[in-house]
Amino acid sequence: MLKLQNVSKQFDRKVVLDDINVEIKAGEIVSLLGPSGSGKTTLLNIILGLTQLDHGKIIFNDMDMSHVSMKNRGFNIVFQDYALFPHLSAYENIVYGLRNKKGLVSEKELQEYIEFLELKPHLTKKIGELSGGQKQRVALARTLVMKPKILLLDEPLSALDGVIKESIKQRIQSIAREYKLTMIIVTHDPEEALTLSDKILIINQGNISQFGTPQEIINQPKNDFVEEFILKQLQIKRQNIYNLFGEQHA
Amino acid sequence: MPKAKTEMRIIFLSILIVFAVFLLFPLGTLFVRSFETNQGLGISNYLSILSHKDLIEAFGNSIKVSSITAVITTILAFALAYAVNCTRIYRPIKTVIKTGILIPMLLPTITYGFAIMYSFGNQGLLTKIFGQSLFDIYGLNGLLIGYVIYTLPAAFLLINNSFKYIDKKFIIVSKLMGDGSLRSFMNTIVRPLWATLGGAFVLSFILSFTDFGIPASVGGTYAVVATQLYQVMLGSIPDFNQGAVIAILMLLPAVFGVLLLNYLEKLNFHYDKFSAIELMQHKGRDISFGIISSAIIVAMLSVFAIMFIAPFLASYPYDITFTFKHVMDIFQSSDLVNVYKNSVIVAALTAVLGTLVAYGSAILNARTPLRGKSTIDSISMITNTVPGMVLGLSYLLLFNGSSLKGTFIIIILCNIVHFFTTPYLMAKNSLSKMNPSWETTGELLGDSWLKTIYRVILPNSASTVIEMISYYFINSMVTVSGIIFLVTAQTSLVATEIKQLQHFAKFNEIFVLSLLIFFTNLLIKILCDYFQKRQSINHS
Ligand SMILES: Nc1ncnc2c1ncn2[C@@H]1O[C@H](COP(=O)(O)OP(=O)(O)OP(=O)(O)O)[C@@H](O)[C@H]1O
Ligand SMILES: [Mg+2]
Numbered sequence: 001m002l003k004l005q006n007v008s009k010q011f012d013r014k015v016v017l018d019d020i021n022v023e024i025k026a027g028e029i030v031s032l033l034g035p036s037g038s039g040k041t042t043l044l045n046i047i048l049g050l051t052q053l054d055h056g057k058i059i060f061n062d063m064d065m066s067h068v069s070m071k072n073r074g075f076n077i078v079f080q081d082y083a084l085f086p087h088l089s090a091y092e093n094i095v096y097g098l099r100n101k102k103g104l105v106s107e108k109e110l111q112e113y114i115e116f117l118e119l120k121p122h123l124t125k126k127i128g129e130l131s132g133g134q135k136q137r138v139a140l141a142r143t144l145v146m147k148p149k150i151l152l153l154d155e156p157l158s159a160l161d162g163v164i165k166e167s168i169k170q171r172i173q174s175i176a177r178e179y180k181l182t183m184i185i186v187t188h189d190p191e192e193a194l195t196l197s198d199k200i201l202i203i204n205q206g207n208i209s210q211f212g213t214p215q216e217i218i219n220q221p222k223n224d225f226v227e228e229f230i231l232k233q234l235q236i237k238r239q240n241i242y243n244l245f246g247e248q249h250a
Numbered sequence: 251m252p253k254a255k256t257e258m259r260i261i262f263l264s265i266l267i268v269f270a271v272f273l274l275f276p277l278g279t280l281f282v283r284s285f286e287t288n289q290g291l292g293i294s295n296y297l298s299i300l301s302h303k304d305l306i307e308a309f310g311n312s313i314k315v316s317s318i319t320a321v322i323t324t325i326l327a328f329a330l331a332y333a334v335n336c337t338r339i340y341r342p343i344k345t346v347i348k349t350g351i352l353i354p355m356l357l358p359t360i361t362y363g364f365a366i367m368y369s370f371g372n373q374g375l376l377t378k379i380f381g382q383s384l385f386d387i388y389g390l391n392g393l394l395i396g397y398v399i400y401t402l403p404a405a406f407l408l409i410n411n412s413f414k415y416i417d418k419k420f421i422i423v424s425k426l427m428g429d430g431s432l433r434s435f436m437n438t439i440v441r442p443l444w445a446t447l448g449g450a451f452v453l454s455f456i457l458s459f460t461d462f463g464i465p466a467s468v469g470g471t472y473a474v475v476a477t478q479l480y481q482v483m484l485g486s487i488p489d490f491n492q493g494a495v496i497a498i499l500m501l502l503p504a505v506f507g508v509l510l511l512n513y514l515e516k517l518n519f520h521y522d523k524f525s526a527i528e529l530m531q532h533k534g535r536d537i538s539f540g541i542i543s544s545a546i547i548v549a550m551l552s553v554f555a556i557m558f559i560a561p562f563l564a565s566y567p568y569d570i571t572f573t574f575k576h577v578m579d580i581f582q583s584s585d586l587v588n589v590y591k592n593s594v595i596v597a598a599l600t601a602v603l604g605t606l607v608a609y610g611s612a613i614l615n616a617r618t619p620l621r622g623k624s625t626i627d628s629i630s631m632i633t634n635t636v637p638g639m640v641l642g643l644s645y646l647l648l649f650n651g652s653s654l655k656g657t658f659i660i661i662i663l664c665n666i667v668h669f670f671t672t673p674y675l676m677a678k679n680s681l682s683k684m685n686p687s688w689e690t691t692g693e694l695l696g697d698s699w700l701k702t703i704y705r706v707i708l709p710n711s712a713s714t715v716i717e718m719i720s721y722y723f724i725n726s727m728v729t730v731s732g733i734i735f736l737v738t739a740q741t742s743l744v745a746t747e748i749k750q751l752q753h754f755a756k757f758n759e760i761f762v763l764s765l766l767i768f769f770t771n772l773l774i775k776i777l778c779d780y781f782q783k784r785q786s787i788n789h790s
Contacts, residue, residue: 070253077690077694081685083690085688085706085710087706097694100697142695
């Protein structure tokens with residue numbers, strides 16, 4: 001279980017996160033949803049250990065992680081642009097970290113990860129030869145073999161186009177189930193957040209607007225912001241789709 | 251970007267110390283010495299220069315000959331770049347232009363002088379071919395030819411690069427709008443290149459103003475600042491304080507020039523992305539520029555032709571039977587072989603250590619959050635400004651009494667500092683284009699910072715590193731002005747040995763040594779180009 005207690009962050013006296021309190025259960029997929037500049041990436045980086053927090057605590061399984069270095073926290077991240085190493089093949093990227101942690105993953109487990117992400121046919125390819133979705137899966141594999149305690153994903157779908165988006169979404173959900181992995185996913189797309197995750201943390205101007213399941217957010221929006229910006233968007237989208245297909249397809 | 255780490259701070263500190271000790275202190279010493287007199291500090295050294303007629307004349311000469319050089323070079327470089335970029339001349343000719351223009355860069359400037367003498371002198375190759383002496387080469391004419399050859403490659407590279415940023419569609423638009431040839435040319439080529447042409451002028455001026463090799467060989471009695479400085483420092487009655495004043499006065503135009511270059515750089519047009527487009531047919535344009543550009547290259551290379559011929563003849567121009575005698579003599583003279591070995595060792599160490607310093611500096615500036623890291627940019631501005639002779643002289647002043655005097659170490663350090671700017675900017679440019687999350691990713695995958703540098707950053711900039719090594723190596727092989735004050739009998743290098751051989755009129759030796767430098771550099775260049783190409787194939 002991951003607990004954020006009174007987490008606050010300022011950049012040059014500008015408050016970016018203001019007293020954030022959240023509890024995330026093991027194995028949950030949680031989306032961080034909010035408009036541009038609301039502090040999503042900052043919160044993700046604070047959990048990761050890349051950004052130092054000003055106040056508050058990060059507690060993981062009853063251990064205070066606030067002052068544990070990024071490397072020792074044991075969390076991991078897939079960046080929005082994947083940050084794959086272009087001079088290495090897909091396979092070499094996947095096993096990059098295993099050189100540093102010998103024996104972490106057996107050869108059999110490694111093959112299972114590769115098979116699970118359907119990367120077998122692409123292992124010898126250079127990064128430049130992979131499509132966006134394939135890169136995404138290589139980056140996921142490279143991170144998963146490190147057996148992170150929590151997996152963070154920064155806008156994992158924003159660089160992908162329509163069809164692949166849906167398939168990666170399912171993949172992310174099946175990873176969470178298969179490996180019982182806690183995942184925290186940054187997004188600014190309400191539809192993505194509500195269809196992908198168990199819980200959604202809506203942030204606005206550094207504050208929590210609402211934290212709850214998709215049903216709770218749809219049925220009991222806590223304030224104007226959730227209603228105006230999150231639900232309104234979804235309703236417009238729904239209307240557009242109705243207009244395209246006709247009401248009877250709903 | 252990764253967090254600031256102890257390793258980063260240690261490297262940063264080491265680099266700052268190197269530049270403090272080998273750039274700032276020496277220049278500070280130079281500055282102080284220029285004001286030092288028997289009666290304490292004062293401006294009397296400067297005042298005495300004013301009454302020194304030879305020096306004033308030398309300054310006038312330097313400014314005059316450098317300005318004329320700059321005009322000629324800018325025009326020729328422009329013509330070549332235009333031929334390469336805006337005409338439809340036969341492709342192989344373009345390749346020959348682009349490659350041939352770089353040849354002078356593989357030779358020390360002092361060699362140019364001797365090549366000019368043997369080409370245009372009374373017994374010169376070209377004089378023989380034309381049947382009469384074309385003009386007096388000692389003095390202004392010889393200097394002009396030498397300086398133009400010396401500055402043409404740099405000016406060409408500058409202008410050629412800017413041509414890439416000109417949208418050639420404008421030429422077509424302008425034609426469609428009914429512009430005449432001249433107006434179209436002015437509006438679509440000259441106007442957007444204006445700042446670059448100014449830059450080429452300033453660059454050629456500074457290079458000529460501060461070069462020592464060319465006036466040392468063909469200057470004759472035509473005094474310029476560089477030769478005056480040499481005489482004051484290493485002549486029969488050395489005067490270090492007066493030398494310091496001349497060095498400062500040599501530095502001033504360079505400072506002014508670099509400021510001007512930076513200003514012009516800002517004025518440069520930068521078009522947005524554009525697609526390549528077919529150039530219009532124009533026979534007259536292609537034929538005339540084909541002839542002009544070939545003539546420039548042929549003229550330039552013909553000056554060097556003698557260098558490849560004379561050493562293989564028994565006694566040029568009297569006995570022109572073919573022989574390997576001179577070449578064998580050199581290889582049997584242990585002195586000259588040693589000098590060559592020294593040069594290669596110095597160049598190799600400069601290349602390795604210099605690349606290390608420049609690459610390290612670039613990493614710190616481009617890929618770490620260290621506070622104060624932008625001081626490295628200021629350092630690279632200074633190293634870009636200080637002429638080699640001024641730097642070498644300031645080392646002489648500061649380290650004269652120290653144990654560094656007369657060592658290879660001081661020569662290598664001088665080269666590293668002197669040529670720092672270009673390799674540093676190469677590295678910075680390439681490193682800042684790389685994904686900023688690689689270090690964080692490496693750390694999350696269990697690497698230390700240095701390990702990620704070694705496993706990820708370095709392999710992805712291998713091509714740039716090779717280019718940096720090649721740059722440092724070739725420049726330290728050919729530099730004369732940077733080290734003329736630092737070499738001793740024990741640490742003699744090929745480029746400076748040539749200066750000594752001049753006294754004994756041993757021209758065959760001079761040419762054979764020049765050929766050695768040339769082929770060594772050529773080999774390094776070809777090797778580096780090969781590895782670079784292989785790298786880029788691997789990565790695409
Ligand atoms: N290193 C930094 N220094 C100063 N300000 C920063 C820094 N990083 C982020 N900020 C500021 O903090 C605020 C929140 O940024 P953050 O990147 O967390 O937003 P975000 O929710 O991820 O937005 P987006 O959807 O655009 O990615 C922004 O106003 C940003 O300008
Ligand atoms: Mg963000």
